[in-house]
Amino acid sequence: MSEEMNQVEVKNFEIGDSVKGQVTKVEEKQVIVNIQDSKLDGIIPISELSSLHVEKASDAVSEGDELELEVLKVEEEALILSKRKVDAKKAWDELQQKFETGEVFEAEIKDVVKGGLVVDLGVRGFVPASLVEAHFVEDFSDYKGRVLTFKIIEVDQEKNRLILSHRAVVEEEKGKQKSAILDSLEAGQVLDGTVQRITDFGAFVDIGGIDGLVHISQLSHEHVEKPSDVVEEGQKVQVKVLQVDRDNERISLSIKETLPGPWANISEKAPKGAVLDGVVKRLVPYGAFVEVFPAVEGLVHISQISHKHIGTPHEVLQEGQDVKVKVLDVNEEDQRLSLSIKELEEKEPDNFTDYEMPEETKGFQLGEMIGDQLKNLKK
Numbered sequence: 001m002s003e004e005m006n007q008v009e010v011k012n013f014e015i016g017d018s019v020k021g022q023v024t025k026v027e028e029k030q031v032i033v034n035i036q037d038s039k040l041d042g043i044i045p046i047s048e049l050s051s052l053h054v055e056k057a058s059d060a061v062s063e064g065d066e067l068e069l070e071v072l073k074v075e076e077e078a079l080i081l082s083k084r085k086v087d088a089k090k091a092w093d094e095l096q097q098k099f100e101t102g103e104v105f106e107a108e109i110k111d112v113v114k115g116g117l118v119v120d121l122g123v124r125g126f127v128p129a130s131l132v133e134a135h136f137v138e139d140f141s142d143y144k145g146r147v148l149t150f151k152i153i154e155v156d157q158e159k160n161r162l163i164l165s166h167r168a169v170v171e172e173e174k175g176k177q178k179s180a181i182l183d184s185l186e187a188g189q190v191l192d193g194t195v196q197r198i199t200d201f202g203a204f205v206d207i208g209g210i211d212g213l214v215h216i217s218q219l220s221h222e223h224v225e226k227p228s229d230v231v232e233e234g235q236k237v238q239v240k241v242l243q244v245d246r247d248n249e250r251i252s253l254s255i256k257e258t259l260p261g262p263w264a265n266i267s268e269k270a271p272k273g274a275v276l277d278g279v280v281k282r283l284v285p286y287g288a289f290v291e292v293f294p295a296v297e298g299l300v301h302i303s304q305i306s307h308k309h310i311g312t313p314h315e316v317l318q319e320g321q322d323v324k325v326k327v328l329d330v331n332e333e334d335q336r337l338s339l340s341i342k343e344l345e346e347k348e349p350d351n352f353t354d355y356e357m358p359e360e361t362k363g364f365q366l367g368e369m370i371g372d373q374l375k376n377l378k379k
């Protein structure tokens with residue numbers, strides 16, 4: 001009677017049937033399973049435990065686990081079963097839905113292989129190296145065991161092809177962050193930033209998830225030949241927002257606007273009466289502009305260039321010439337400096353009125369000269 005029942009039960013199982021079983025023994029290369037409503041043992045070969053390569057059966061299941069399985073082969077004393085096939089069937093439906101909705105989900109990196117990473121989602125998922133991060137990664141060895149967020153970018157059940165991307169998630173988050181920052185920015189704001197890249201025309205500064213351009217003309221109050229002369233990558237800086245173009249996602253920044261101007265405290269640096277070294281920068285018909293501090297120029301009026309009468313400043317000065325000047329007046333608010341070269345030069349006698357005679361002879365000589373002139377008039 002018992003043998004007849006066993007034969008009936010064995011005959012009732014067919015290839016492709018779904019069964020439930022409990023793991024009773026985990027061997028190195030296979031797993032023994034107790035099948036519900038059956039006296040037959042079930043055997044799951046190690047190759048049918050997972051969609052990924054498994055070194056030991058214990059890496060995939062443990063004793064006591066309840067499993068859903070598919071019959072691969074019916075033998076006299078056992079059923080050959082697959083956990084992998086059941087997992088895959090469930091997985092493809094779920095993965096297709098995730099793909100269609102663009103769902104972001106977490107998964108553990110099971111292996112690092114040539115060209116990318118491998119995850120187990122019931123089926124083998126592959127993450128190409130170019131889709132792991134938004135930046136270049138040279139070595140992925142420390143990624144194994146890490147949990148990352150992913151989006152599915154390609155799913156094809158017939159070809160057993162599943163391609164995932166962590167980079168897509170990162171870039172999407174950056175995009176949202178960028179939009180939020182753009183919406184919050186207003187011209188005139190002063191922010192902390194970090195120099196990210198330096199180009200010939202300026203420097204790109206990260207202001208918290210988005211880069212803005214500091215044009216070379218906005219790096220310093222002084223003339224800048226090369227941006228790398230005044231800033232370096234990784235440098236922390238303060239910047240002022242000049243303009244926000246939300247449509248084109250462009251931000252114009254200034255470092256110069258956050259720095260003290262060249263005229264700041266000029267009254268202390270160049271008080272009235274101070275003598276300063278300077279360089280003639282420009283000659284104009286009415287005088288000369290002399291730079292006494294970087295980006296600070298004062299005017300030497302033509303009347304303050306020389307004790308001698310001159311028709312144009314070019315007669316005694318030339319651009320680039322080093323000179324000493326005396327501060328006649330300083331106006332910090334209007335950014336004006338009145339300077340003099342003449343005040344520092346000795347006046348040379350060039351006519352009678354300039355000649356200084358000794359006190360004791362002044363009266364005598366003057367009277368004598370007047371007398372001589374009167375005699376000549378009488379004649």
